[in-house]
Amino acid sequence: MRKLIWAAASIAALALTGPASAQSPVIIKFSHVVATDTPKGKASEKFKELAEKYTGGKVKVEVYPNSTLYKDKEELEALQLGSVQMLAPSNSKFGPLGIREFEVFDLPYILPDLKTLRKVTEGPLGLRLLKLLDSKGITGLAYWDNGFKQMSANKKLVTPADYQGVKFRIQSSRVLQAQFKSLGSLPQVMAFSEVYQALQTGVVDGQENTPSNIYTQKMHEVQKYITQTNHGYIGYVVVVNKKFWDGLPPDLRAACDKAMKEATEYGNSQSAKENDDALEEIRKSGKSELVKLTPAQDEAMRKAMMPVYKDVAGRVGQPLIDEFLKETRGTTN
Ligand code: LMR
Numbered sequence: 001m002r003k004l005i006w007a008a009a010s011i012a013a014l015a016l017t018g019p020a021s022a023q024s025p026v027i028i029k030f031s032h033v034v035a036t037d038t039p040k041g042k043a044s045e046k047f048k049e050l051a052e053k054y055t056g057g058k059v060k061v062e063v064y065p066n067s068t069l070y071k072d073k074e075e076l077e078a079l080q081l082g083s084v085q086m087l088a089p090s091n092s093k094f095g096p097l098g099i100r101e102f103e104v105f106d107l108p109y110i111l112p113d114l115k116t117l118r119k120v121t122e123g124p125l126g127l128r129l130l131k132l133l134d135s136k137g138i139t140g141l142a143y144w145d146n147g148f149k150q151m152s153a154n155k156k157l158v159t160p161a162d163y164q165g166v167k168f169r170i171q172s173s174r175v176l177q178a179q180f181k182s183l184g185s186l187p188q189v190m191a192f193s194e195v196y197q198a199l200q201t202g203v204v205d206g207q208e209n210t211p212s213n214i215y216t217q218k219m220h221e222v223q224k225y226i227t228q229t230n231h232g233y234i235g236y237v238v239v240v241n242k243k244f245w246d247g248l249p250p251d252l253r254a255a256c257d258k259a260m261k262e263a264t265e266y267g268n269s270q271s272a273k274e275n276d277d278a279l280e281e282i283r284k285s286g287k288s289e290l291v292k293l294t295p296a297q298d299e300a301m302r303k304a305m306m307p308v309y310k311d312v313a314g315r316v317g318q319p320l321i322d323e324f325l326k327e328t329r330g331t332t333n
Contacts, residue, residue, distance in 0.1 A: 035216035043267025050259035092173035153206030160304035
């Protein structure tokens with residue numbers, strides 16, 4: 001009898017402390033939608049390497065790139081259900097979850113450079129935004145960079161008038177929808193994994209993305225022109241299932257936190273170069289013409305998109321937009 005109770009007690013103890021104290025490692029499934037050879041792909045591989053190292057193999061990270069496990073919308077649902085533990089969706093993809101505030105990062109020309117971005121992501125505002133995710137059963141761990149977006153199409157896009165009636169694929173962000181509407185274009189929400197084919201078959205005429213995403217998805221092979229607008233930013237929020245994260249033994253969570261911090265530093269120190277290199281590869285391929293805007297053309301694009309700030313104030317929140325601008329420009333609009 002005594003033996004039986006002891007056996008039951010040890011099984012209960014194992015269950016309480018979780019699988020890490022048994023022999024099998026804790027598995028973190030990390031799903032994302034881009035190629036491995038991108039800022040996000042590389043940062044997630046770095047996190048895997050460091051988390052496994054710092055936990056002495058007690059945590060194993062399985063990275064699933066290129067939408068092999070889940071596409072955009074599904075991946076957030078899978079995270080909430082616990083089918084995957086970690087993701088890094090772009091700021092633009094949290095709206096359908098009911099968290100609209102991250103769309104502030106989508107406002108056209110809101111970030112002049114990465115240094116300015118850090119003021120937000122590493123400051124109190126960035127922290128407060130991450131906290132909003134708690135109510136959805138999600139913990140926000142870090143901000144990862146991709147970079148600045150370029151416009152691509154089979155038509156040469158130079159002036160705002162060129163955008164009239166052009167069908168653009170967008171991420172699931174109302175700010176991006178408003179941005180293209182301000183140019184008279186026809187925006188269409190679509191999962192990242194479907195963009196190449198949609199461009200190839202003419203379901204949409206164009207899209208906006210960073211050079212690294214354009215190059216690794218081969219979009220430049222099915223787009224005649226890429227206009228170097230740098231009109232917006234794509235970055236990511238690394239998120240983890242809250243119940244899973246809170247349930248990790250404290251020593252493993254601390255080791256994973258350290259791994260995340262270092263992977264973030266690594267990824268964010270490489271992102272600009274990766275995008276520069278991708279742009280160079282696109283240029284060398286000769287498949288797509290890179291179009292530069294003159295200062296006057298750039299100014300015209302900025303002016304055309306400015307109404308977006310007013311259009312989305314009700315959705316994102318004017319106080320948040322003002323706070324963001326104060327951080328990034330030291331002024332409000
Ligand atoms: C997109 O959907 O265009 C991007 O957010 C993909 C990504 O994760 O970089």
